[in-house]
Amino acid sequence: MSLDALAPDQRAVVELVLQQGRGYASLSALLGGSEAGVRERARRGLDRLAAPGDLGPEVRGELADFLLGQQADAQREATRTRLAESTEARLWASAVSAELATLPGAVLPELPAPGPAAGE
Numbered sequence: 001m002s003l004d005a006l007a008p009d010q011r012a013v014v015e016l017v018l019q020q021g022r023g024y025a026s027l028s029a030l031l032g033g034s035e036a037g038v039r040e041r042a043r044r045g046l047d048r049l050a051a052p053g054d055l056g057p058e059v060r061g062e063l064a065d066f067l068l069g070q071q072a073d074a075q076r077e078a079t080r081t082r083l084a085e086s087t088e089a090r091l092w093a094s095a096v097s098a099e100l101a102t103l104p105g106a107v108l109p110e111l112p113a114p115g116p117a118a119g120e
Helices: 008-020 024-031 035-047 057-067 073-085 087-100
Strands: none
Touching: 008 024, 008 035, 024 035, 035 057, 057 073, 057 087, 073 087
């Protein structure tokens, strides 16, 4: 699915994060909602961009936050480790990242190469 198929509120959040470098907290103040609500919109939007495979919603949410640059350093490193070790996580993140890369000015994190435990 492409970004054009996202609900308008989901697409708006994703665009504001990727094109303007906004954080969930900043967007919650701008949009007049909760930070959790903004996070949920972003995650639901990204979730629609690739088939979930065997990944649970918590893992996809973590990967979505990573792709949108919404993680603290320690959490980002844990996600990078997951991506290096899990082929399924890396495939999902790669598919979503490819869609997000079509947004002008989108800055996306580099996905780590497979690590020694990849494919398990």
